[in-house]
Amino acid sequence: MRYCDPAPASSARSSRSEELFRAGLRVFPDGTTRVTVERDPTPLYVSGGEGAYLIDADGRRLLDLNNNYTTLIHGHRYAPVMQAVASQLERGTCFANPTEHEIALADLLLGRIPSADRIRFVNSGTEAVMFAIKAARAFTGKPGIARIEGAYHGAYDWAETGQGGTPSNWGPDECPEAVPLCHGVPETVAGDVTVLRFNDVEGAERRIATAADRLSCIVIDPMPSRAGLMAPAPEFIEMLQSSARKYGILILADEVLNFRQSYHGSVDRYGLVPDLIALGKIIGGGFPIGAIAGREEVMRVFGAPDIKPRLPQGGTFSANPVSMVAGYAAMNAMTVAEFARLEAMGERVRRGLAAIIHESECAFSVTGAASLFRIHPKSAPPSQFREAFMSPSETAVMNRLSRHFLNHGILLPVGAAACLSTAMDDEDVDKIVGCFEDFIAENATKN
Structure with missing residues (x-):
C-alpha cells in the first residue's frame, strides 16, 4: 500500500x-x-x-x-508557545535588565544536562559555538581547536575551517587539510585548526597528540548533520575523552541541532561527558536563541560576583524575554x-x-x-x-x-x-x- x-x-x-x-x-x-x-x-x-x-x-x-x-x-x-509569547508581548519585548524568564529556562535546561552546572544565553547557535570556543581559550590559555571534518558549527572563521573540503583539496586520509570555507580568511586561522576525520580512532588520536600543546578544545557534534548524520563509534568517543584528559584539552559538544535526540541531549545518548556545550534551535521555541553551558570551573571565565571576567560577553538581545518564554514553553512540553x-x-x-x-x-x-x-x-x-x-x-x-x-x-x-x-x-x-x-x-x- x-x-x-x-x-x-x-x-x-x-x-x-x-x-x-x-x-x-x-x-x-x-x-x-x-x-x-x-x-x-x-x-x-x-x-x-x-x-x-x-x-x-x-x-x-x-x-x-x-x-x-x-x-x-x-x-x-504550537499553542503553548503562541500563548506564552502573546502574553509577554503585552509586557514588552526586550529590556536592558534581566527578567525572571531567563532563570526559569536556565533551570529547566541545567536540570536536563548532567555535565552542566552553569549556562549563559546568546542569540544563535553560531554565537554559542563562538563563545564556547573563546571560553575554552580563556580557560586553557591555548589558541587552537580540533574539529571534525565536514561538520557544521556556524559562521566563525575557526569553526568553519575544515567544514567545506572537497576531494580536490581535503588532503590525504592520514592528514586532512584545514581548508577555509570562505575567501579571504587569514592564513593564520588554518594554523590553529586541527581537522579530525569522524570515527578515525587511530588517525584522530595521533593528530590530537601532535597538536596537543596548542589545543584548547575538541569541538564535536556527536552526530554531525551536514557531514552525513552518522552515529559515532563508541571507541571514537572513548578516545576523544581519554585524549582530552591526557593533554588538558576541553571537550566542546555542539548540541545546537542534536539536543533534540533525547531528554538529556545526544551527549548522554553517546556517552560523551563535555566540559562545554553549545545549544540553540529547539531551546528557543521558534525564536532566536543560543546558549553556552558547562562545568562551573570553566564557566567562571565569564565572571562571578567577585571575579572579573576573562571573557566579557554581552548582547543586546541575549536572554530577551520573548525567546525565554517561548523556549520554556517548548522545552517544558518535551517530556x-x-x-x-x-x-x-x-x-x-x-x-x-x-x-x-x-x-x-x-x-x-x-x-x-x-x-x-x-x-x-x-x-x-x-x-x-x-x-x-x-x-x-x-x-x-x-x-x-x-x-x-x-x-x-x-x-x-x-x-x-x-x-x-x-x-x-x-x-x-x-x-x-x-x-x-x-x-x-x-x-x-x-x-
Missing part, C-alpha cells in the same frame, strides 16, 4: 515563489538573506505554517521535514514520554525506508537517530564525511528525490537532516515512506 498523495497539477516551484524571488533579486545580493535556503532553481516561498505543515505562497500544504533546519520540534504555531514518541516515529521512518531500499536493491542508504533521518544516494551508509560527500551525479539524484517529494506535498531537505515534529503522527510517517517507495518504483532504472 502506498500513502503518497498524487502530484498536484502545478509545477514544483509556484508562480508566486518565482515572482517573489525576482523581487528579492532587486534588494538582496543573491535574492535571499540565507545561503542555506535551497533552490530548484528558485526558493520556495512560504506564507505560513500550521502544525506539521507549511503553506507555500500559492496556498499549497506541505508536510514539513525541514522545520527551519530542525528548530521547530513542535511544528508550526521523556514525548521524546520517546518522537523517537518511535523516527525509527518507523528509518525502518520503512531501509526496508524499501533492501527490497529494491537500489543505491540508497539511511542514517540518523531519534527524530532525525537522512537519505544518502549510496549503497552503504557512510561512517564519515568523505564517504558521505556527494558527487555531481549523486547530487542530481537527491535533487530529483526532493523534487518528487515536493510534487507530492512533502518538503524534504536535500543536503541536510530531515526531522519529525511532535505535530506529526503515524499517517504522516507512512506518507513519507510511501512517497519514497513511489520514487523508487518510478526511477528504478535511473539510480
Whole structure:
C-alpha cells in the first residue's frame, strides 16, 4: 500500500515563489538573506505554517521535514508557545535588565544536562559555538581547536575551517587539510585548526597528540548533520575523552541541532561527558536563541560576583524575554514520554525506508537517530564525511528525490537532516515512506 498523495497539477516551484524571488533579486545580493535556503532553481516561498505543515505562497500544504533546519520540534504555531509569547508581548519585548524568564529556562535546561552546572544565553547557535570556543581559550590559555571534518558549527572563521573540503583539496586520509570555507580568511586561522576525520580512532588520536600543546578544545557534534548524520563509534568517543584528559584539552559538544535526540541531549545518548556545550534551535521555541553551558570551573571565565571576567560577553538581545518564554514553553512540553514518541516515529521512518531500499536493491542508504533521518544516494551508509560527500551525479539524484517529494506535498531537505515534529503522527510517517517507495518504483532504472 502506498500513502503518497498524487502530484498536484502545478509545477514544483509556484508562480508566486518565482515572482517573489525576482523581487528579492532587486534588494538582496543573491535574492535571499540565507545561503542555506535551497533552490530548484528558485526558493520556495512560504506564507505560513500550521502544525506539521507549511503553506507555500500559492496556498499549497506541505508536510514539513525541514522545520527551519530542525528548530521547530513542535511544528508550526504550537499553542503553548503562541500563548506564552502573546502574553509577554503585552509586557514588552526586550529590556536592558534581566527578567525572571531567563532563570526559569536556565533551570529547566541545567536540570536536563548532567555535565552542566552553569549556562549563559546568546542569540544563535553560531554565537554559542563562538563563545564556547573563546571560553575554552580563556580557560586553557591555548589558541587552537580540533574539529571534525565536514561538520557544521556556524559562521566563525575557526569553526568553519575544515567544514567545506572537497576531494580536490581535503588532503590525504592520514592528514586532512584545514581548508577555509570562505575567501579571504587569514592564513593564520588554518594554523590553529586541527581537522579530525569522524570515527578515525587511530588517525584522530595521533593528530590530537601532535597538536596537543596548542589545543584548547575538541569541538564535536556527536552526530554531525551536514557531514552525513552518522552515529559515532563508541571507541571514537572513548578516545576523544581519554585524549582530552591526557593533554588538558576541553571537550566542546555542539548540541545546537542534536539536543533534540533525547531528554538529556545526544551527549548522554553517546556517552560523551563535555566540559562545554553549545545549544540553540529547539531551546528557543521558534525564536532566536543560543546558549553556552558547562562545568562551573570553566564557566567562571565569564565572571562571578567577585571575579572579573576573562571573557566579557554581552548582547543586546541575549536572554530577551520573548525567546525565554517561548523556549520554556517548548522545552517544558518535551517530556521523556514525548521524546520517546518522537523517537518511535523516527525509527518507523528509518525502518520503512531501509526496508524499501533492501527490497529494491537500489543505491540508497539511511542514517540518523531519534527524530532525525537522512537519505544518502549510496549503497552503504557512510561512517564519515568523505564517504558521505556527494558527487555531481549523486547530487542530481537527491535533487530529483526532493523534487518528487515536493510534487507530492512533502518538503524534504536535500543536503541536510530531515526531522519529525511532535505535530506529526503515524499517517504522516507512512506518507513519507510511501512517497519514497513511489520514487523508487518510478526511477528504478535511473539510480
